[in-house]
Amino acid sequence: MDKRFFNIFRLTEEQAIAIIDTPLDQLEDPSEKYIAVSHLINFPTEQSISALVRAIETSNPEELDERIVRRKAVESLGRLQAASALPVIQKCLQDDDIYTVENAVWTIGEIGVKEPEILEDVAQLLDKEGQIHRVIIHTLANADYKPALERVKKFTNAPDEPTRSAAIATVCRFTGDYSEISKVMALLQSTSINARRGCIQDLIDSRYYKAIPNIAKCPVSLVFRLRALRMLADAGVRNGEISFAEIQPSLEQVLWDNPQDLDLVHEYDVIPALNFAIEELYETDFGRCYLATKTLVEAYPQEAPAALMTTYADRAFNHYGAHYHVIKTLGWLKYAPAYELFTENLHNCEPQFQKSRGACAIALGELGDKRAIPELINCLKSPIWDLKYAVLISLEKLGDTTAKEIAANDPDWLIQTKATM
Known part of the structure; x- marks a missing residue:
């Protein structure tokens, strides 16, 4: 926790x-x-x-x-x-x-x-109207309370997508029949952000490793995708059910987090105005943010950098979502004047900006400025695994090999493996 x-x-x-x-x-x-x-x-x-x-x-x-x-x-x-x-x-x-x-x-x-009498009290709530059934199903599934199976089955056609996802995934787990799991994977492309997030959790709980490439392309915050891939990697590699080589491309795709690699669920009828795209970076649904990022890079490569620096100074510096997307977009635009912004936020230890640190590491690699090498290597001391992994990706891009010697002794098996591959 x-x-x-x-x-x-x-x-x-x-x-x-x-x-x-x-x-x-x-x-x-x-x-x-x-x-x-x-x-x-x-x-x-x-x-x-x-x-x-x-x-x-x-x-x-x-x-x-x-x-x-x-x-x-x-x-x-x-x-x-x-x-x-x-x-x-x-x-x-x-x-x-x-x-x-x-x-x-x-x-x-x-x-x-694990006490059956308590879990039965939980299961009986499935027959009670007006309850929030997803959390009930999720709890019963993780407790492996199979006496609830028939009651859970009633929700596999629920109109609420997150509830339906949990029910289908739980039936698959309880019965060992995964023929219907594709219906859960389909929700990775739902227009509902809650459904997309919920089905990722259900795929984690189901240990459905075949979903890894699809999860990597789901348009939700990389925090949700990284958590999913990390949990599946930890469980699957430990149990011999999947190899690091199998998960590596998807993992690095998520850390790279280029919107061109995502299966976006939103679209514009026409190319929006620059100011509109900038405002979209503040949305809570990251699917819309990624569409805006893609639009800024493709439609406004000359005008976007100044607008991004302005919105950063005005608001994004204190808005954890927009903060991330501004940095990522400036990185994709290879905007060299943002070098100081990237190096400053690379070491920003405020917890709400953690994912921006990895974004800065990737952006510095995009700039190709070798001055960033010592700054990046210093981040290998961090306990944050995804930051260290992003650093290794960018150091490779910058042509540095010394960091691998440091990372080869990292206590995290994933960082060790990346460094020694």
Whole structure:
């Protein structure tokens, strides 16, 4: 579990617990209690777990602010994998608030519950109207609770694409018959960003290695694709089900992340104005961002660099999505004046800009400026595997071979393998 973003409130454990134990009407801002239950993820202690349980048991579900705190407390118990809190979490499965139920189901999955009586309580929710069925199916699948098979089958034709994807993938896993998995893969080209993301997770859980090239071309953030390929590589190579050589082309294609390599699901009727394409870089659906990037490179190779530098200075410097796409596009345009921008952000350690560091590594390789070699080699000290891999790709492009000696001793098997291939 990646916890880099959880420690932003600077509360001590004692301060957070004190806020949780303060009645909501005595706090200056109701959001303080929400922050406190969120923050206890940083303290895996019995005191924190007990405080989160109290937050659930003493909340008034009739009050919206308290209901929101209750939901978050259930989630935090899942992030702490607090098995001792299972009795209260199990009770939450009967809650009238569907989001509390959703979080309770997710938490049971995070804890790794195998007790049939608890999993049956989860499975019975599939017969209950109005529930968020995808998370229920996903939890049952990961717990390998096969008594739920017939109930899951009912959702293989669900109108909701993420739910349908989870159901089909789970039936494939439970029965060993993968003849219908193509219906999950087809959702990699859905116009719904949630469906595209969801089916990637389902393909990971199914260990369906044949989907790797298709996942690599799916127009979602490279974070989702890299996570998928890394998890499939770790499992498949370890078990001898796939080789590094088989996954390498797709992995490097994702790290390269050129929109020309993606199967885009959006299109323009006519080439849009430059300003419109720039604004599209701020969209939450990366499929639209990639289409805009492709358009900027192909339709506005002369005008785009100045517009990109302007939008970076105005807004993108603080917008993690646009930040990434501006850097990538400037790299594809081989815009040499952006060299300082690339080297500065190559070492940007703010967690929300992590993927931009890999983008900078690739962009520096595109510029072909050998001054970047020492800057790139320095990044091999990072614990971030995808940054190091991107660095190795760019150093190859810049003609450097010394970095391979460093990377050959890296603790990450994937970096070692790349360096010694």
